[in-house]
Amino acid sequence: MTFVEKPYLSECRLDLWLWAARFYKTRSLAASNIKKGLVRLSGKMVTKPASPVCIGSLLVIEQDLVVKKILxxxxxxxxxxxxxxxxFYRVISKDSSEDATFFQAKTRYKPDKKARRSLKALKEKLHFLSDN
Structure with a gap:
């Protein structure tokens, strides 16, 4: 039996590369984030998971409010x-997690009776001040 060496790959699918490089747990999750526009390839927004990625490509990946630039x-x-x-990659820049927590949205909740009363009083006070 003769050993056949695999040919050198010059490019592959973007979703496949992101999955293989362990940026996403599943390939379908990588594909859905590409379709949402959370991944940019060489400065351009791509919405097709089958977009070719090659060596030297610059990827900008948004994950959990953190933006990573990958070569x-x-x-x-x-x-x-x-x-x-x-x-497989080199991290060029990465936003700090402190910035991500600063911009992270607060959880929504239904205000209780006391909070509703204080909001109502505040709105009335602001409305009263704006009339003068």
Whole structure:
């Protein structure tokens, strides 16, 4: 039996690469975030998961209110361990998690009776001040 070496890959699908590089847990999650416009390829908004990514491409990925700029250094079509997957890319810049928590939306809740009364009083006070 003769050993046949696989040909060198010059490009692959964007959703496949994001999944193999372990940015997303599933390939369908990567595809849905690409369709939502949360991933930009070389400065352009892409909405097709089958968009080709090649070595040297710049990716901007928005995950959980954190924006990561990634430079593709190796093409991968097979999911590997996290240690090996880190060789597929180089992080150019990453927003700090402190900034993300600052911009994170507060959870919505229904105000109780006391909170409703205080909101009503505040609105009436502001309305009264704006009339003068």
């Amino acid at each position: 593709v250094e190796e093409i991968a079509v097979k999911r590997v361990s996290f240690e090996k997957a880190r060789n």
